[in-house]
Amino acid sequence: GENVEQHPSTLSVQEGDSAVIKCTYSDSASNYFPWYKQELGKRPQLIIDIRSNVGEKKDQRIAVTLNKTAKHFSLHITETQPEDSAVYFCAATKWGNEKLTFGTGTRLTIIP
Amino acid sequence: GAVVSQHPSRVICKSGTSVKIECRSLDFQATTMFWYRQFPKQSLMLMATSNEGSKATYEQGVEKDKFLINHASLTLSTLTVTSAHPEDSSFYICSARSRGDNYGYTFGSGTRLTVV
Numbered sequence: 001g002e003n004v005e006q007h008p009s010t011l012s013v014q015e016g017d018s019a020v021i022k023c024t025y026s027d028s029a030s031n032y033f034p035w036y037k038q039e040l041g042k043r044p045q046l047i048i049d050i051r052s053n054v055g056e057k058k059d060q061r062i063a064v065t066l067n068k069t070a071k072h073f074s075l076h077i078t079e080t081q082p083e084d085s086a087v088y089f090c091a092a093t094k095w096g097n098e099k100l101t102f103g104t105g106t107r108l109t110i111i112p
Numbered sequence: 113g114a115v116v117s118q119h120p121s122r123v124i125c126k127s128g129t130s131v132k133i134e135c136r137s138l139d140f141q142a143t144t145m146f147w148y149r150q151f152p153k154q155s156l157m158l159m160a161t162s163n164e165g166s167k168a169t170y171e172q173g174v175e176k177d178k179f180l181i182n183h184a185s186l187t188l189s190t191l192t193v194t195s196a197h198p199e200d201s202s203f204y205i206c207s208a209r210s211r212g213d214n215y216g217y218t219f220g221s222g223t224r225l226t227v228v
Binding site: 034041042043044045046049089099100101102103104105107 | 146153154155156157158161203205207216217219220221222224
């Protein structure tokens with residue numbers, strides 16, 4: 001089955017700086033890669049996703065890049081703000097009713 | 113957008129008792145429901161996948177007789193933790209998908225289970 005590794009486990013960034021979280025996956029058949037933000041005790045919220053037919057996707061301060069050859073994808077948050085502090089999870093699956101395999105999570109802390 | 117309502121949000125039960133958690137899709141048909149368990153400061157671990165009208169498929173290491181999943185309708189799935197023990201204390205969360213949709217994976221709000 002799919003295995004997703006995520007780094008770093010914790011990340012502290014000065015407000016206004018950029019944050020990068022990286023994930024690798026094992027199953028070359030995976031073609032859908034969402035990123036979730038989870039605040040304590042709440043449900044994961046989809047913040048951005050990418051499919052394997054594109055290499056990069058951007059939504060305002062958030063971007064995701066995908067390298068299919070190397071089987072890794074990254075989340076980039078620019079101009080970080082205190083409200084970006086949360087736990088972020090990457091995930092991978094083969095689109096079409098398949099289960100998501102989550103990474104181990106990154107606790108992001110934005111330092112004011 | 114798609115919404116999944118999950119209840120209860122918090123429950124405390126005594127060891128040996130059973131607890132039922134419900135997830136309802138409010139504005140779409142949940143043909144597939146995924147049930148996850150999340151321990152503090154850990155990732156979401158898939159417990160089982162259920163398709164409406166079929167038996168659930170459990171992940172390796174998850175006891176199907178302890179974690180009973182019912183997905184009898186397209187809008188309701190339930191997880192029953194039977195004979196709960198303190199080690200079952202965790203955050204349980206469902207995620208629904210609709211066949212052929214564009215909604216992706218819609219998560220419930222989660223249930224914090226504490227077994228005392």
